[in-house]
Amino acid sequence: MTTTARVATAAALVLALAACTTPPAEEKATRTFTGTRLTAVLSSPVDITLRWTGEERGAVGRVVEFATEAKGPYTVLQYVPPGQRTYHHPDLMPGTTFHYRLRPYCGPASQPAEVALPPGGLSERDQRNDHEWAPPRTTGGRVVRTHPVREAASAPTGLKATVKHANGIHFTWTDHAADEEAQLLEIRPAGSPAFRPAAVLGPGVDSFGLITLPDEKKASYRIRAIAYGEQSNAVRLKTGVRPTSSATPR
Template sequence: MLIVTRVSPVDAKLSWHGKAPGAAGRIVEFATEPRGPWTILTYAPLGQTTYRHPDLIPETHFYYRLRPYYGPASRPVDVTLPKGSFTKAEQRQEHDWAPPRTIRRAGVRTSPARRPAATPTDLRAKIMHANGIRFTWTDHAEGERDYLLENRPRGGGSFRPVAVLDPDINSFGLITLPNEKRASYRVRPVTYGERSNIARLTTGERPAGRG
């Protein structure tokens, strides 16, 4: 059950309860029309039961819903990047290794033995420069809706998605944020469960001094 409350004229707080057996987490989505299009706000771990959506458009209808997502994660790999910020020289590089793609060759392939909810294997992380990592893995899943690349910064809490990829992808390059230079990474094929009820909120006038 999803509930939304207005904590200021342009700030919303979502809360929910209920179980999702076997789920890896929940997607929180919003729209400004009853039938969408829907935009993902966050991938919430199962223990999370609230979300704050701030600084909304004044005097507008907002609609919210939840969806559980399912799928087995690969074994994580730990990555430690060299020190240094994303330099202008690196920004000028073409980064042709970075776009998501499906590679079919020995060692980086889509497995012929595919089945639903199959765990990815052979996850590898290749450091391309001080702020770039190329990930490759073997895809065994069939019928997945998306692939998630997840990370957990060193010393952080739970894994969270940092990229959402199309089905069958098994190569992707990540340009890291500063807190992602020392982190654990894993990939997960996902399918989605039933949608929750839709919770509706109408914002008020923008408070003086905001915006």
């Protein structure tokens, strides 16, 4: 499973809409949305390319979402960094109308935790393990949800990473955000310039196990409490007929 697929699968559980009215800890205390303008074009009969302009000051990223009905439900395609201005949605169903929108998100992140996994893959014993430590949980012992996301004090603290096997890490932390709509587990693999979302978790969760990808043997992780901002305009585009191969059979 790719990082994008892993995040999109988890994000399907977190689809709330609400105002993100404040910046993350590293931003100034005041911010305003200047708005995002989204457009869509067919880059082939069954490929759609999204482009957008505008800025949401204080946002730490955007969520790209799509639906096949105007009223939804919308599905997360990807969490993208604030500097990204395009998204390519390939190999779509022919003759189908697709609807798209963007939502910014903001919120403060924890201090990172460094993890180095053992070499190799899962042993036979690991493969038989039911990974009972992995599902997201709210233990109650590490939840102190007293600060709005607009405050720096809402950043998660005490992030601890425990290596469970060559491809598994169990994370625990203390959640301080009173009005978060989701939490992001973010990863920066060794050699990568920036963090990216690895999993989307619900509000109040303080325990989660990640099954890593091959390029994640050595990485930094952090938890971010987030709230979503005002969505962009919605666009729709209908795909055409799938092109046939031009090759002539012998």
